[in-house]
Amino acid sequence: MFLPVVLLAATFFISASLGSEESCYLTEEQEDECASVCYPIVKPLLRYFEKCQGWEAQISQNQKDFLNLEKRHWEVQRNNDKLIAEIDKKNTEIELLKNQISDQKKTSELEILINQLREEIERIRRIEMSGEVPQANQNKTHTEERTKENKNPDNKIDKVEVKTGEVSANEQDNSRNQTKSETQTKALPDSCPRNQKEEWVPQEIQIPGSDPLKVVCYSDEKIGPGWMLVYSKYNDKNMFNRTYEEYATGFGDGKDDNDNFFIGLEKLHLLTNKEPYEMYFKYHDYKCDNIVIGNRREGFMLKHIGECSGTNYMKVHQGTTFSTFDRDEDGHPERNMAKDFGYGWWFKYGIFDTGVGYSYLHMMIRRKN
Numbered sequence: 324m325f326l327p328v329v330l331l332a333a334t335f336f337i338s339a340s341l342g343s344e345e346s347c348y349l350t351e352e353q354e355d356e357c358a359s360v361c362y363p364i365v366k367p368l369l370r371y372f373e374k375c376q377g378w379e380a381q382i383s384q385n386q387k388d389f390l391n392l393e394k395r396h397w398e399v400q401r402n403n404d405k406l407i408a409e410i411d412k413k414n415t416e417i418e419l420l421k422n423q424i425s426d427q428k429k430t431s432e433l434e435i436l437i438n439q440l441r442e443e444i445e446r447i448r449r450i451e452m453s454g455e456v457p458q459a460n461q462n463k464t465h466t467e468e469r470t471k472e473n474k475n476p477d478n479k480i481d482k483v484e485v486k487t488g489e490v491s492a493n494e495q496d497n498s499r500n501q502t503k504s505e506t507q508t509k510a511l512p513d514s515c516p517r518n519q520k521e522e523w524v525p526q527e528i529q530i531p532g533s534d535p536l537k538v539v540c541y542s543d544e545k546i547g548p549g550w551m552l553v554y555s556k557y558n559d560k561n562m563f564n565r566t567y568e569e570y571a572t573g574f575g576d577g578k579d580d581n582d583n584f585f586i587g588l589e590k591l592h593l594l595t596n597k598e599p600y601e602m603y604f605k606y607h608d609y610k611c612d613n614i615v616i617g618n619r620r621e622g623f624m625l626k627h628i629g630e631c632s633g634t635n636y637m638k639v640h641q642g643t644t645f646s647t648f649d650r651d652e653d654g655h656p657e658r659n660m661a662k663d664f665g666y667g668w669w670f671k672y673g674i675f676d677t678g679v680g681y682s683y684l685h686m687m688i689r690r691k692n
Contacts, residue, residue, distance in 0.1 A: 512529075514549070515540035524540045533589075541605070550603060550688070553585070555585070562575075564666060570645065571623070573588075592618050595614055600691060604634075606685055623644065648661050
């Protein structure tokens with residue numbers, strides 16, 4: 324607004340200084356005179372106009388910078404809001420994990436108590452079977468006389484002799500039968516024989532710390548004798564779609580090689596931790612030279628499998644824990660592989676060939692010593 328006013332005043336001043344409003348042409352003398360009068364006035368105005376142009380360019384640049392900063396501010400604000408929302412989400416997940424850990428601790432403590440109770444029951448059972456529990460009246464081997472004073476209607480005192488400590492014939496027979504049964508139980512082997520000639524032989528064994536059970540022992544020319552069938556699956560999805568507890572204790576008869584049967588994770592743990600065992604899958608020709616199964620608190624983990632060889636698509640993986648439809652341990656965030664395939668196994672997320680989808684599974688173990 325100021326610049327046009329100044330220019331207009333300068334124009335008016337120049338016109339007045341020329342003296343003639345009618346002539347549009349100037350002589351050289353008049354031009355020199357005009358230049359001497361106008362230059363001192365116009366020069367500062369031109370400089371001021373030049374500065375104003377520079378200021379306007381700087382203002383325009385400042386406005387652009389401000390808009391860019393404002394845009395970056397809003398982007399930072401949006402990112403900040405997203406980070407706050409993500410932090411809130413993670414805090415919620417942390418709380419859920421804390422609750423799950425607390426629940427698992429309670430469950431673990433309960434499992435420890437249950438295992439201690441089972442061990443105590445097993446200890447008492449072994450003591451009873453070994454005959455260490457003293458029984459009443461068995462230590463008395465001779466006759467004792469005891470006098471009872473009974474008053475009759477005549478107020479007389481009768482002496483009655485009672486004989487104790489005598490063992491009847493039936494009690495002696497029962498004692499002999501019990502001793503015979505205990506002797507037979509103690510004589511049961513805890514593994515399959517190494518001198519087996521037939522391919523499949525039913526065998527009754529007793530694992531230390533467990534009840535006697537029937538298994539099937541296997542032998543052939545390629546891998547030799549002494550193999551115990553511990554997992555026998557014959558395309559029966561319903562038979563093997565069992566709970567975690569059922570897999571822990573075992574199921575099936577195990578009378579011959581055609582039965583659907585699983586010896587039980589707890590028995591596998593007892594066997595493979597007491598003596599060194601190797602593992603073999605009959606229909607897949609896959610063998611590992613040293614298998615160790617963890618306990619319940621460890622999720623019956625495949626703690627060790629040693630060196631393995633054989634068919635590429637039949638593999639087990641060290642460090643995997645046992646999964647069932649009601650206890651998903653396969654590591655897959657959005658899938659329960661035991662539920663999908665209908666049987667419990669040491670599944671591993673991301674490894675398709677870990678026992679997945681096999682209709683027939685013959686897992687056998689053999690004591691190495």
